[in-house]
Amino acid sequence: MFVLELGLIGLCIALLPLSWVWVKADDNKFRKLVWITTFMTLDLVMFGGFTRLTDSGLGCPDWPGCYGTSSPFIAHAQIAAANALMPTGPVSLTKAWIEMIHRYFAMAIGVLIIAQTAIAWRARIKRLPLHVSPWWPTALLGLIVVQGIFGAWTVTMKLQPIIVTTHLMLGLTLLGTLGWLAARITPLPAYEPEAGRWRVAALAALALLVFQIALGGWVSTNYAVLACTDFPTCNGAWIPPMDFHHGFHLWRALGMDANGDVITQDALVAIHWTHRTFALVVVAYLAWFALKLRRFESLRRPANGVLIVILIQFLTGLSNIVLQWPLANAVAHNGGAAILLLFVVMLNFRIACSRPGRAVIPARDTAPA
Template identity: 60%
Template sequence: MLIQLAITGLLVALLPLAVVWVSNDPNKYRKLVWVTLFLTFDLIMFGAFTRLTDSGLGCPDWPGCYGQANPFQAHADIRSAEVLMPTGPVTLVKAWIEMIHRYLAMSVGVLIVAAMLVAWRLWLKSGRKSPKFSPWLPTALFLFVCLQGAFGAWTVTQKLQPVIVTTHLLLGLGLLALLAWLAARQGTQNPLPAARHGTSLRVPAAVAAVLLLIQIALGGWVSTNYAALACSDFPLCHGQLVPSMDFANGFTLWRHLGKTASGDYLPFPALTAIHWLHRSFAVVVIAVVAWVGHKALKTDGLRALGGWLLMVLALQFVTGVSTIFLRWPLAIAVAHNGGAALLVLLLSMVNYRAKFSVATAPGLSGAQRLAT
């Protein structure tokens, strides 16, 4: 089974690797990094789709499905489980969603290994003098993706325990942030200390990134505890500015899904507390990120990033409110997760530009110019 899974991951990774190989870009390493960044974003989006369709236990073991490499081979076991519980958690559709997510994750792992090996080769070839090809960040990415894989396994074996699922989400976005930093570095001739106009953004951009991380953790806690509809009105919650809430049970980290630490069912005020805190903290995050976007619009070399940051922030607010009024439709919920990932990506690049002044390399694609 493990050999079959490894072959599947390699086969899925062959297409993006072929795209890099046939590309007209003379810098294949830069192309590989950007393709890996793009597929990691896709993986996060599909991971959100997997979670929001309740497909996380579509295959209740790991890394295979009922000990097999794909749902075709596990068809009999899946059908037996589906007969017992027609709505899940195990169904044929959910099994395929979960396994496709795992195949994509394996392919991203293959691409990160490839990027690490190429970085080491180019760095040694350059006499260990080119900071652009420094292999330490790609090596850290390799270790990071291994940790992410471990939490992916624990997500299944711990039966969607909220703290494990939320950590898995945060690690995925952390991987995206590191890849965005690496991609931004490929768009520069030589990273240098930022000029004065960029330095003024360094602290605000870092603060915005930390606040966004906290907000995403709160949002992940909302999603993994199924608290998205705990407040069905906006801007009030149950018609009150501060409704009745149970923070103690809502924010007990080590507990089973839907249960308190003592094993009782999670009370509704606990779900209200989870939702309300995420909604309230969003006000702070929107204000700070909008301020950083506004400052970026006025900074040479950061105007495009600033504009994108403000547009995605507005979209994130709209999708967040829409999930309440439209009763959490799947497409909008996935888009809301995607907006969070885009904010992470953009803020990572803003932080890079605030730290370094960059000279744009010639011949960059439109996507790569986002890093400049």
């Protein structure tokens, strides 16, 4: 019964953007729906970072509800009892609400993607112009199901770092795929065939960024942000003592090493130092890449976006260390990585389309309402 209640909550949240898309004067409501789903997914990724950074991942220690109910209101007695047994533990009313709000919005995005899938297949059956295969939203629907499974494992496996990191990366995969789909059904600027020569460089930029985000996720899920307390050195040394074997052993419990012992400081330093050092490579490459692409009119805006977000990421990453990991700053750093991913995905899409014979989507077209 409470699962049905959860579904209704997700549906009610999704009805707000669905209603907004419906009443807006737009000739392609499907396009608007994809864009607003992309924006909400970005918000969800950032709120997921907030959930993790506030230690709210186990605010409700079961899944998908909270102590077998649809709301912390209903589970208030169980939450109070758990908090009384362990006042500094993972369960409190505030953390429970943070965790459940994250789940509610994840369900709402699932509803929006179901709506996309239904619209796309209706357009295919009725031969309506939609400029996108229905298999795109269908694949997104499959992806969000897998993401939900990892969300459940995140709770049931007690925040195991590899599960939480995979959950994060799947969320960013969903965001990036939605961004690609949104770009695919949006009219493009004038084509510049010479931009097509940068396809390999664009793919390299995406690969480097994804790997760096995964390293950042590993830092966050292992709570290794303050393993190095100074900059540019790490604990007073350019190459401090590090334990890469235990730091990057993937299958282990939170706070433990591969042998079941408490993870050492040297292992946490290895995690932090690797993310920090590889960031220099990624920043240098992305800055060079974006500066080179600014000469193309069709790529200038996303390239400028990359340059701006790189600067913000450097400043927020540095201040995480100097200011001892303030919450708002840490959430901004997580969100910056997601926004940077969107810009790089957009650049990859536009470069991939910079070739002769690519069908152009008209600026105004007809799509199912």
